[in-house]
Amino acid sequence: MNAIFFDSRLNDEARREHLYNGQLFVYSPCGSVLALCTFPKGMIEEAFSPLDPREAQYSLPVEEYAAILAKLKPTFIHHPKSKELIREILREMGCDLNRTYFDVPRMRTATHGGYLTSGIAYAFHPHRDTWYSAPACQVNWWIPVYDIESENAMAFHPRYWSQPVRNDSHIYNYDDWNRTSRQTAAQHIKADTRKQPRPQEPVELDPQIRIITKVGGLLLFSAAQLHSTVPNTSGRTRFSLDFRTVHIDDVVAKRGAPNIDSVCTGTTMRDYLRGTDLCRIPEDIVVLYDTSAQTGADLLHHPAALSDSSH
C-alpha cells in the first residue's frame, strides 16, 4: 500500500482494483453518508438521554451502559431504514446496485480509557477481517457519527499489507461464531472470553495511519488490511458505523486482495444482500467460499487482483 485517494473520481471497478492492492479511499461528507449518520445519531441520543452519548460513560455504571448498547445496536443494525440508507450511499458512490451486495451496518463504540472494551463495545486488537472469514474481495466502509480525533480513531498498520503476521485464524469458523459467540456479546463486560483470531507474534503498530474525517466522511479499505481500534484517550466515546460490500463479478472470478496469512474457515458470503432487491448470493456461488471442510494449507492462495499493479 502506498496511496490514500481523497475524493477520487475513479469508477467503482478501478477503485476496487486499488483497494485490492492495499490503497485507501477517503471521501468528504456527502448527502447520503450524512443521512446514514443522522439516523442512528437520533437513536443514540434517545438511548442515552438526557446524557451526551459521548460522555455518558462518566455517569453510568458499566453494566447499565452495556445494556443500553445491547438494545441500541441491534435496533439500528436490523432497521429496514438502515439498509435503504446504505443503498443510497452505494448509488451516490457509483456502485452498480445490481452487482454490489452489502451486509447490514454495524455500530461501533470505543469508550475512553478502557471503561468498556469487551463484548458489545469490543476494542479490536490488530486484525484483518479476512481472519474472520471475510472474502478477499470484501470492501469495508467506515464512517464516524461524531467528529473524531487521532486519539479515538481507528488505525491501519501498512507494513503488514505485504508482510504476513503469524496468527491463529485457524481457530475461527464463521458459522460456529454465529451459532455460539455472537449472541453473547453483551454478557462480556469485564473481559471477553470469546475465541477470536489474534496475532501470535508481536505486531509493530508503528508506522500506523489514522485517517481523521468530519462527521459523514467515508473511509474505504480492503478486508485484508491490518487494522485496530486506537486505545481511546480522547476523553470522549467514539461512535462509528461500518458496513461491507462485495461485487458479484469479483466473487465469481475470485478476485480480491492477496491472502498472505489467513487460514480461518467458513464464509461471510451468505450475509450480503443485493443492492437492488436484498436477495442473497446464490448458494452455488457461496459454496466456492465455504471452506469449512478445507484445511489451512488449502486456504493460503493468492486470488488474482484485477490487474497486477505494484504495491
Ligand SMILES: [Fe+2]
Ligand atoms: Fe475489522
